Amino acid sequence: MELFTARVCPYAHRSRLALLEKGLEFEHIEIDFKNKSARFLEASPYGKVPALVHNGETIYESLVINEYLDEVFPQPSLMPASAALRAKARIWIHYCDEYFTGDFYAVIHNKDHDQHAELTATVRDRLRFVENEAFARLPGDGPYWFGADVSLVDLAWYPFFERLPAWSHYRGLTIPDDCPRLAAWATAMKGRASVIEVANDEAYYIDNYKGYAGEVMAA
Ligand SMILES: N[C@@H](CCC(=O)N[C@@H](CS)C(=O)NCC(=O)O)C(=O)O
Structure with missing residues (x-):
């Protein structure tokens, strides 16, 4: 199994975590975005990481x-046992890509001081929505989204929280004080073995997001 990946990419980070959680051996192929090989572009028609090659199939x-990894390698399962909770898991994964990530990246890409407060407030509200609609309502008592077992939801969201120190540094964005469950979840994820194995430190993200962020804007 081969994974085309990039250390800086939160999406590739998700799939690296899934492979590690499944205990699967894989060849890690780091992609230079400025010099994409023909082999990579064949595996990844969008030209984006991550892309997986397994049994002659390419999945991106x-x-x-x-989801493919969880179907093909069912143990340990990374989805809740009941259909209703699996549906909830898909809702929260969808919320991440449909609503959260766009607003999150808008904050770091924004160079206009006049828009800064509104953009960061939008992300804080997204985090409060997760706190109040997910963590306060879902069954289980943590530390993960669905209780004691880590799931694809945790793996979909966590990479953005590992990068949050860069948002905090350049834009003053942190987890709001009224989101204690979300903060506890982020701490629990940070201590997980798979996360530790591929973690980058805060300085790495601050350095790598400098080009996007430009100057520091206070909270
Ligand atoms: N929706 C995609 C997003 C992947 C993505 O945007 N990857 C970026 C890096 S974070 C990429 O490969 N960009 C290629 C480029 O910048 O040339 C996924 O979830 O895999």
């Missing part, structure tokens, strides 16, 4: 790769 899109 991080969420699709992770």
